[in-house]
Amino acid sequence: MEKLLKTNRRDFLKVAATATGGLFIGFYWSGCDSPKMKVLTDEEVLSQALDFNAYLSISPSGDIVIYSPNPELGQNIITSFPMIVAEELDADWSKVRVFQAPLDNDKFYRQLTGGSGAMPHSWERLRKAGATAKHLLLTAAAEKLGVGIDELEGKEGIIYHNGKKQFGYGEVAGEAAKLTAPDDVQLKDPENFKIIGTPVKNVKNKDMFTGMPLYGLDVYREGMVNAMIQRPPFGMKIKSVDDSAARSVSGVTDVIVFKNNVAVVGNSTWPLIKAKRQLRIEYEPDGSVESSFDHDRIMKEMLDSKTAQVMRKDGDVDTAFKNAAQVITSEYQCPFLSHSPMEPQNFFAHVKGDKVELIGPTQTPDRARMETAQLLGIPKENITVELTRLGGGFGRRLRADFVVEAAELSKILDKPVKVSWTREDDMTGGAYRPAVRYRFQAALDENGNMTAYKLRGAGINAGNSTRENNFPSGSVDNLLIENVEHRSPITTNAWRAPITNFLAYAEQSFLDEVALAAKKDPVEFRLALLDRAKKNPVGEIHYDIDRMRGVIEMAAEKSNWGKNKDVLQGFSVYFSHRSYVAQVADIVMDGGQAVLKKITAATDCGVVVHPTGANHQVRGGIVDGMGHAMFTNMTFENGLPRQRNFDTYRLIRMKEVPEIDVHYVDSGYDPTGLGEPALPPTGGAIANAIFAATGRRLRSQPFIEQKEFSDIKLEIRRT
Template identity: 85%
Template structure:
């Protein structure tokens, strides 16, 4: 089988020249037959394709190849990025072909997917890439026509003079490629956008639904061996290994103990799974294991710790609470969570002397290269990284542990190796969302105004478990935010919308508790606090007050907040990753039982480049936020997770997704993040709606495991 992910220059030229001559190798994966190779025409045109910059090339036929540099894991950046380039180029979208770029630090900046930062980082760069190519094509046409470039216009890959077509882009590529690119180019006025803001189809849609080999698990290289690995419980090390039964499994060629792990090597994954189950491994403590994995006890102790780090302090907090007419105190807790991408971790590595080839799904290809370089003491310049499509990531693939496993084994075996994790490996091998507990306190005066606010966050391997400069900071005269971190052998890393994925739920639920105590409408109380922050700010303001106000008002308007006495509603709003999302959850009573009917979301993410993809991001974030708030938990015993597969690790089901109504607020800003911001507000909106309907306040996730929720038969229906 061919290397199905190779995207070097010759391969993409094979595609770029297909319309007017060129070698095209076509694979049909819509049946169970082996892929067929077709030679459609000769290869003469291959040498005639011209590369205008790192992002795009144009052939004499007018066919355009656009590279998407960032890893694609479902956020649809592989469609959105090319749309921006094509917009400024004035391309004919029907002639655009899109390819995933390999790692290239010389051509691309920030070639990673994480923190919802790809679009805000690349927006202007992508626009300039397309505009530069357009400038050169127009300049070449102007020179040929002997007219000023200002007299020429472009549309859908064609150049016009006085309204009459003169050239196609393809006719100008040779002349244009000889010109020097300008340092500065003019960009379009957003009112003139024709591609940006339109519902373009996913450029890989057909390949996805016909099952073509796009993902790391699909990758195959003739001559490679497969490997699966058994990893130790947290805080343990290998004492002894009995691999005799594993070696007897047909299809297993070797068993290797390395780096406190045991790898089984063979032809395919099925015999390796059977062999792994036959390993007899004895472990002993490595000196880092906790005396107890009783995290409730740890949280309680650290909430009283005198060693908390002050993250922000405004005013005289002690006096405010001493003089308060009323003090509200609540604690909220969240568990560890697995990232659980649909595609478990996997990677291919081939170490060939002082060179390494890496291929697979990673959110951070440069980290994969750098960690491989350090492990093998091979210069990073000698390591290539090619990206497959990622079957989800949610932050798990920011790490490179699964990459260096493949590289280390390839070096040891002197063979190309593909490492594949099972679902159980993925859930038990870390790294998880940190477990966190928060204590909130609010001081109210006799008019119900919040005059003091305290937050102490205690996180297990969470780093800073607070976001000290987020709302309501800046709107309260006296404020104290503290953080305590507990170190644990349980590995953690960024999980979709790091920290805010739970903090938003806790914070927004607590603000509703404050509103109830103050006898204020929850939405109006938040708007009043924003007015306070704008008109008389306390300390520095790190969020955009007007943008937050905009989504609050839009969500309230679109959901008919407070206007239907038969609908119990819960509100939540949050700022993360440069974007603002407000949500309202609607619960109605049917036959005496609460039914979650609808979630309305208002989002300000700046310019919406790709509406279809944006809608999926918002809806997906809400489903993710709802599912993990209500159902999902991960607990530990003696260093091992109790939940090892989806039979015990409860995820949301399709029938449990209510109607989701999505709206956008156009604040006139350039695009900001969208992959993560819709998740944080969801848990709070639902929890606040449950309280409005039942009077039960749920302060711990997942909801279904809490006594406050135990006798609530919450149903979920789509209207």
């Protein structure tokens, strides 16, 4: 049965004939009320185009164009978005094209990439855009033929009557533009999808494969200068600068001290790299914040602090622990991490009086504009932001520090400027994943039932280092979750799957410890807790019990959990960004050596719009989660990271990626997030598998630096 959906009047602001006679629909992404669509003249379309929120256009040739408002950083929405429109439109996919829209808050809503929210936010709006356009086209064709609209069918960009081809979409686009959009539109039953759910190629593949300019580092403007910046260590300020050697480097045109930074300026980047190394800068403490970098000691002291912020409390925890037959206590610790996108930070800025042109890779274009406006004291309406494709972000490009630097230098130099960061700049420039230490406690009764659960998170610039409403909250009668925060001069930022990227590993490893103490199978132990939450919930439940159970059962089935005595397995499951992912890691022993052979993942992200892109997201999240759990660490000395490039900051290598087996639960839900949810469970699954194989419990990341791992010979093999 097709779904009848009421069209919100602000979803479709304008319908008009374009200058070439095609159909042009203004489409609003927030779905709030606004005037109904009206017909515009060609001149009005050209003059008022900027008043639209988003655009679906159909040319007389039948070409369909959608302008995607969200930044593209590899999650492939630039392909998935037009797939949704084309599906409801019943378009010829070969004629669908998509373009990146510039920042425009008058037209777009939530024009950012973060929180795995692009698809959940846009799903219904994109469907309505395609369905409404199709209705208008069929109505125009029905009027031309003198038949009822129910007698017509639109398929692959062609309108049929009684099975005979009558018109291409482009042939009736002009007439369709003169019609009034309906209040109600029919959306397809998912069983009838023909494009959604198919492995469509990335629409930008050709540009990427042929080296077409796509990224911020490709930006060039006549008269532009390049700049690189030496930034201070954390907690320090400039005392003196000797730039004489830097200025003598051929190709360097200027050296500028601004705020707490030193910029070298020239016509190309290589002279700037050499010149920056020649700078002689003396620093002194800035006195703004306590600047001890002994983070291990600080976090241990925080866990023993008598004051903490209570995030959630259910039942009588003290009494439950007092009466427990057994108490399990463990601590888990995770380090600072760099985001390390393939493309280091960069941005172009041209300040022209009270107007600014900004171009580059940002996850939050409006934040870039707002902070630039505040810096320069000009109206935000005077600033344009053009988005390039992002060469990775993982949360680092949510900030706008690299944008503001470019704008400030352009203002000082009165020239267009492109600021580029080296890999060392990126590694030492801050905005890391916060470091956190967790203390878990669980109380068991004489039957091995968990009667109480406590978690205290101690984070360095982590904000709330817990997710107090995630599982197992709601399944335990007595529960206490607390948070302690330490302020440090080290800047931190959201890092792929914020907080849950390390909390999931710690929680899922600890739940295995509790299951072992209770003498219960880890999977059955979790399912029993979910049953408890289903039948007798404690407090509010903020996760979907059935969806979590669904991925647990699928992962156990697909991995043959516990059925092969020669395969030692670790389990983990987590809910984040509206989606659910369960994973099983398989280890086999070969000649006394532990071999990580396979990771099986079951994901419930609702409708899978683009299977190829979805698989990339799940596999990429697993590889990212595995690599950072096992290998990556960032430590500090006198405000500077000891790890400054990939020679000392150990990332996972291709040969170290095991077989990854990906499955999806068809839950029938609309799409939920997928860019981040596969990462959090990975560390726990691997750590639990290592314990199953070796009896060693890994309670700190990275695993390779722990003494419990020192004599474990873990090899990773792909089949």
